[in-house]
Amino acid sequence: xxxxxTIENVFNTRYSEASGFFSWSLWLSIFVFGLLPALFCLLxxxxxxxxxxLAVCCGSSLAIILAIASMHISQTLWISQHxxxxxxxxxxxxxxVNTCRVISFSHDEQAEEIKLADGKIADExxxxxxLVIGESARKANFQLYGYQRDTNPLLAKREDLKVYQATSxxxxxxxxxxxILEPQNSDDLYxxxxxxxxxxxxxxxxxxxxxxxxxxHIEEYLTNEQLGELYPDENIYHDAILLKGLxxxxxxxxxxxVLVILHTSTSHGPKYADKYPKAFEVYKPVARNVEEGEKNxxxxxxxxxxxxxxxDYLLDSLITTLSTMNDWHSAMIFISDHGExxxxxxxxxxxxxxxxxxxxxxxxPFLVWTSEHFRTYKPDSELPEVLEQHYIFHSVLNxxxxxxxxxxxxxxxxx
Numbered sequence: 400x401x402x403x404x405t406i407e408n409v410f411n412t413r414y415s416e417a418s419g420f421f422s423w424s425l426w427l428s429i430f431v432f433g434l435l436p437a438l439f440c441l442l443x444x445x446x447x448x449x450x451x452x453l454a455v456c457c458g459s460s461l462a463i464i465l466a467i468a469s470m471h472i473s474q475t476l477w478i479s480q481h482x483x484x485x486x487x488x489x490x491x492x493x494x495x496v497n498t499c500r501v502i503s504f505s506h507d508e509q510a511e512e513i514k515l516a517d518g519k520i521a522d523e524x525x526x527x528x529x530l531v532i533g534e535s536a537r538k539a540n541f542q543l544y545g546y547q548r549d550t551n552p553l554l555a556k557r558e559d560l561k562v563y564q565a566t567s568x569x570x571x572x573x574x575x576x577x578x579i580l581e582p583q584n585s586d587d588l589y590x591x592x593x594x595x596x597x598x599x600x601x602x603x604x605x606x607x608x609x610x611x612x613x614x615x616h617i618e619e620y621l622t623n624e625q626l627g628e629l630y631p632d633e634n635i636y637h638d639a640i641l642l643k644g645l646x647x648x649x650x651x652x653x654x655x656x657v658l659v660i661l662h663t664s665t666s667h668g669p670k671y672a673d674k675y676p677k678a679f680e681v682y683k684p685v686a687r688n689v690e691e692g693e694k695n696x697x698x699x700x701x702x703x704x705x706x707x708x709x710x711d712y713l714l715d716s717l718i719t720t721l722s723t724m725n726d727w728h729s730a731m732i733f734i735s736d737h738g739e740x741x742x743x744x745x746x747x748x749x750x751x752x753x754x755x756x757x758x759x760x761x762x763x764p765f766l767v768w769t770s771e772h773f774r775t776y777k778p779d780s781e782l783p784e785v786l787e788q789h790y791i792f793h794s795v796l797n798x799x800x801x802x803x804x805x806x807x808x809x810x811x812x813x814x
Contacts, residue, residue: 402484402493402752406500408750411611416667420669512588513589513590515803516803516804518599518801518804520655520802521801524800525728528658528729531660531663531713531717531731531733532734532736533663533710533735533763534572535749536706536710537666538565538763540704543560543766544764553712553715554714557715561766563765563782565785565787565790566787567735567761567763570737570749570751572609572610572611572736576662577591577612579736579788579792580592584787592660592791595805596799596801597618601654601656602652603617603619603659604619604620605621606626607621607623608622612662623636626640629644630643630644634676636674637675637676638664638665641713642720645720656800668747671686671705672685672702672705674706675706679712682705686698687702692747699742721768721770722770728770729770731766732794733764735763735764737749767794782812789810790812792810793807793808
């Protein structure tokens with residue numbers, strides 16, 4: 400299914416990610432089944448033939464096509480209803496047309512986002528909210544959701560941690576991150592949470608080791624490479640660098656409301672074993688490359704589960720830091736952009752269209768912690784059994800005491 404989403408993911412893939420799939424067997428396949436046949440065809444003489452014969456062949460083919468189409472005229476309406484999906488199956492049509500579509504989408508995204516109605520901060524209490532956007536973290540491998548392995552040894556001990564059932568709106572980073580940050584599910588680009596909070600008067604900082612998020616318009620946007628320049632002793636390829644100096648950054652703020660967004664890459668494949676320090680390699684042996692992962696699914700799962708244990712450590716460390724800031728109301732929210740396939744039904748990683756995606760690619764963790772005497776959670780009876788990513792936008796507005804026409808109390812997990 401080569402649709403616009405697939406092509407967009409291709410353009411959004413960096414070399415550091417794609418190179419994880421390079422292998423000698425891949426290069427051998429390309430050479431034997433690609434380059435050699437292409438070279439053979441290139442060396443063959445081309446016989447153009449007579450124009451009359453060409454016209455007869457083309458005319459006959461067109462006549463047969465029209466005859467078959469007229470016999471199935473009743474299917475025209477069905478085809479028109481599903482032309483986009485059908486077009487995604489036609490090669491090379493789908494590559495060419497959907498590449499043009501993605502370029503068009505990219506041009507449209509340069510337009511200014513749809514502004515939300517102005518809001519205002521309702522109180523002067525010192526408040527910090529840290530939103531952690533997980534990468535490829537699937538619910539199925541979290542001990543907090545019933546996984547048999549001890550992948551959340553630290554968070555499992557916290558009685559003040561709220562655990563919600565949730566699903567993502569997409570199976571790839573760009574759309575999943577957009578859904579977390581927007582007020583409602585829409586193909587349009589509405590003003591996103593960090594942009595809106597910044598315009599309302601909140602001190603907003605974005606720290607990322609990832610990419611593919613929608614347009615972020617704030618002053619302080621720091622990548623892991625930039626953080627590495629500030630903290631040269633930290634490994635920029637491990638997400639602990641996103642937490643470095645965070646307490647000092649919050650307490651030095653000149654504003655009473657602070658929003659920190661951490662966009663991690665902890666569980667991003669295909670080389671899961673490169674995403675955590677050696678000290679967190681609890682489950683062994685681990686798959687170091689694609690071949691090992693495909694031949695030994697258990698090794699692949701071991702590496703992935705180690706990334707979840709590392710996530711557990713990062714979130715627990717963050718909560719510990721926030722809980723010691725006695726002068727501040729504080730909250731930590733963790734939600735993943737999408738899930739991940741780990742060999743189930745021969746599927747790996749993520750990115751399938753939602754119509755075809757297995758539950759492993761869209762069932763995600765949603766964890767919340769707040770300091771004492773801050774906000775009261777709604778009882779579970781007042782919430783759907785499974786939450787969606789748009790609950791983040793409205794819940795964060797509540798935490799930051801932002802009164803706004805854009806706020807929808809029905810999508811808020813707090814009173």
